[in-house]
Amino acid sequence: MSTSSAPATGVAGADPAARARVLTDAATNGDRRALARLLTAVENRTPIAEAALRVLYPKAGRAHIVGITGAPGAGKSTLVAVLIAEARRAGRAVGVVAVDPSSPITGGALLGDRVRMQAHAADADVFIRSMASRGHAGGLAATSAAAAAVLDACDFDLVLIETVGTGQSEVEVAAAADTTVVLEAPEMGDEIQAIKAGLLEVADIVVVNKGDRPGAQRTASQLRAMLVAVARVGAADRGHHGATEGSVVPPSILTTRGRPRPKQPEVLITTATSGDGIPELLAALNRHRGLGREGPGAAARLARAQAQVWSILAERTRASLAESHRRAGTTAILQAVADHELDPFAAADRLLATLRE
Amino acid sequence: MTDRPIKVLIAKPGLDGHDRGAKVLARGLRDEGFEVVYTGLRQTPEMVTTAALQEDVDVVGLSILSGAHMTLVPRVCRLLQETGLTDVMVVIGGIIPDVDADELRSIGVAGIFGPGTTIAEVAEFLRANVRARD
Numbered sequence: 001m002s003t004s005s006a007p008a009t010g011v012a013g014a015d016p017a018a019r020a021r022v023l024t025d026a027a028t029n030g031d032r033r034a035l036a037r038l039l040t041a042v043e044n045r046t047p048i049a050e051a052a053l054r055v056l057y058p059k060a061g062r063a064h065i066v067g068i069t070g071a072p073g074a075g076k077s078t079l080v081a082v083l084i085a086e087a088r089r090a091g092r093a094v095g096v097v098a099v100d101p102s103s104p105i106t107g108g109a110l111l112g113d114r115v116r117m118q119a120h121a122a123d124a125d126v127f128i129r130s131m132a133s134r135g136h137a138g139g140l141a142a143t144s145a146a147a148a149a150v151l152d153a154c155d156f157d158l159v160l161i162e163t164v165g166t167g168q169s170e171v172e173v174a175a176a177a178d179t180t181v182v183l184e185a186p187e188m189g190d191e192i193q194a195i196k197a198g199l200l201e202v203a204d205i206v207v208v209n210k211g212d213r214p215g216a217q218r219t220a221s222q223l224r225a226m227l228v229a230v231a232r233v234g235a236a237d238r239g240h241h242g243a244t245e246g247s248v249v250p251p252s253i254l255t256t257r258g259r260p261r262p263k264q265p266e267v268l269i270t271t272a273t274s275g276d277g278i279p280e281l282l283a284a285l286n287r288h289r290g291l292g293r294e295g296p297g298a299a300a301r302l303a304r305a306q307a308q309v310w311s312i313l314a315e316r317t318r319a320s321l322a323e324s325h326r327r328a329g330t331t332a333i334l335q336a337v338a339d340h341e342l343d344p345f346a347a348a349d350r351l352l353a354t355l356r357e
Numbered sequence: 358m359t360d361r362p363i364k365v366l367i368a369k370p371g372l373d374g375h376d377r378g379a380k381v382l383a384r385g386l387r388d389e390g391f392e393v394v395y396t397g398l399r400q401t402p403e404m405v406t407t408a409a410l411q412e413d414v415d416v417v418g419l420s421i422l423s424g425a426h427m428t429l430v431p432r433v434c435r436l437l438q439e440t441g442l443t444d445v446m447v448v449i450g451g452i453i454p455d456v457d458a459d460e461l462r463s464i465g466v467a468g469i470f471g472p473g474t475t476i477a478e479v480a481e482f483l484r485a486n487v488r489a490r491d
Contacts, residue, residue: 033441036413044361107362108387114408115397121404128411132362132392 020051027154028059032127035154039129042146053146056153063095063152063159064289067173069139069199070183072165075209077116078272079183080160084120085275086282087158093125095151098162099140102132109133113162127151139163139170145308148176166199174202175307178297179288181205181281182265184223186215194226203227203265204288211269211277224267321351329354362392363487365416366409368400370433373423382418382450385476391483402432406440414445415487422451426461434465446487450474 023041026034041049068076068083077098084094098113109132120126129147136142140163151159163173174180182203194200206227208220266284270277291297321330333350336342342350367383369376376398383395394412396404409417417437421429430449437445448468449461458469468482 032410036411040413102392103387103390106388106390108390109362109392110383110387111392111394111412114394114412118396118400118404118408121407122401128408130394130412 016047017051020048020055023048024052024055024153027150028056030154032124035127035150036129038150039147042143042150043131043134043141045143049143049146053149056150060149060152063148063157064179064285065148065152065159065161065177066285067161067163067177067180068183069163069166069170069173069180070207070209071167071185071188074165074183074185074188075272076162076165076183077113079207079209079270079278079281080113080162081117081119082272082275082278083160083282084117084126086278088120088123088125090282092157093155094120094127095148095154095156095159096126096128096162097131097144097147097151097159098128099131099133099144099164101164102134104135107134127154127156133164137170138172139166140172140176145176145304168196168198171199171202174300175304178292178300179204179285181207181285184208184219185210186213186219188219191222191226194223200227200265201263204263205281205284206265206267207277207281208267208269209272211271212274216269220267220269228264228267317355320355326354362390363416363483364392364394364412364414365418365483366394366396366405366412366414367418367420368396368405368408369398369420370400370402370405370429371421371423371425372399373421373425374398375422376420378422378450379418379420382420382476382479386480386483389476389480391480402429402436405433406436406442409437409442409445410440416446416448416483419447419449420451421449421453424452426451426453427457430461430466431464438465444488446483448479448482450479 020041023034023038027038038049038052041052068080070076080096080098084096087094096117098111098117100109100111100113102109111130111132113130114128117128120128129151131141131144131147133141140161144161148159148161161173161177163170180202182199182205184206186208200206200223206223208216208223210216268277268281268284270281272278292300320326330351333342333347337344337347365386367379367386369379380395383393386393394408394414396408400408405417405419417433419430419433426449430447434447437443437447446467447465448470449466450470453461453469453471461469467486468479470479
């Protein structure tokens with residue numbers, strides 16, 4: 001990671017809060033340079049980023065945040081490019097966060113998603129930002145959701161988050177987006193693939209892209225049969241009185257037996273290279289956005305808030321335990337676990353106790 | 358975070374379609390630990406500038422083999438200046454005759470890399486010359 005380091009961003013001695021205020025004022029007034037700088041601060045997790053996100057958070061929450069995920073080569077970037085075009089025809093400003101993987105070996109990354117999107121480079125109401133995953137698993141970078149929130153606060157009405165090429169279980173985007181689109185390519189799997197747990201479960205909309213290829217219709221009907229029909233059977237016992245002990249997930253997305261209800265995704269066919277099916281996809285996105293204002297959408301927002309706050313709590317807890325006056329004690333407790341003199345649960349209890357002292 | 362990777366935009370402005378070199382360099386810099394944004398072929402100077410702005414890159418690398426460098430590079434440099442991207446380093450690679458080097462340097466090109474340059478040389482140059490930014 002240290003092989004190619006840039007000097008730290010930020011003026012030595014400058015007050016991060018004051019600098020953040022300058023950048024957020026400019027960015028929310030349409031200054032794209034300031035917006036780009038803010039996104040860099042967020043990506044690098046500088047003190048400016050935290051101060052800026054505190055200012056911007058109340059302004060965010062208006063955009064429709066759409067996650068686009070699927071296997072490498074399924075056509076995510078091409079689909080994003082035509083979605084941008086379709087949304088622009090409707091007069092909407094579009095922000096894109098496009099994530100590609102970082103090398104686990106060198107820390108370097110090749111960010112190639114823009115290649116498909118460059119037709120929109122001259123459009124002032126389109127802002128595309130590539131991000132490297134920087135060691136974060138789950139299909140996103142650790143800061144992707146925060147980057148989307150910055151675009152949201154800067155008046156982009158539609159924010160598309162394109163994940164790295166995913167496999168079966170990189171579902172993190174579902175927690176970052178209002179609507180999750182899972183892209184499939186024809187002939188990528190049979191009905192058994194469609195009923196496996198994981199990525200397809202988090203889809204609000206399933207898109208079979210490359211619709212001009214043989215097998216697209218067949219793949220779509222298999223997915224419909226396995227995802228939509230099965231979910232409908234499972235939803236027959238839906239109710240609002242599920243057992244929610246130990247969970248903050250509201251009962252509205254649980255069945256009577258207290259289990260989360262399966263989603264019933266729409267299954268659409270698109271050909272991103274020709275634009276076929278794209279107006280239908282945008283309409284489906286808008287429908288889902290409408291649904292999202294109540295019920296499952298509200299639950300998803302609460303789950304997202306929980307994920308954000310929990311992650312900050314965990315980070316702050318770790319940082320507190322590493323503070324100079326606690327570090328020696330923390331290290332001693334960890335060493336005791338390493339030596340099998342203390343079990344990890346007791347260690348965690350003791351560390352939590354030191355935070356209360 | 359002081360050890361964030363250097364972010365480099367690799368673009369091919371103009372009409373020549375020879376992008377193997379740009380792709381090999383993009384891949385090579387990835388292996389050297391850089392974050393490389395690759396925008397592909399047939400980029401206008403405006404597209405290059407917008408990408409550099411939105412991506413907030415440290416370096417813009419232009420690959421030109423068509424002989425159009427004395428038209429394209431000054432336009433990119435001017436647009437970057439006009440957009441306020443004065444702290445972005447511009448380097449070029451491809452077929453750039455020695456007689457053009459001085460003029461290109463005078464308009465702000467920090468490095469010129471011709472045939473035979475190794476990826477390690479480019480990486481070393483960038484590490485040594487990318488400046489601290491606010």
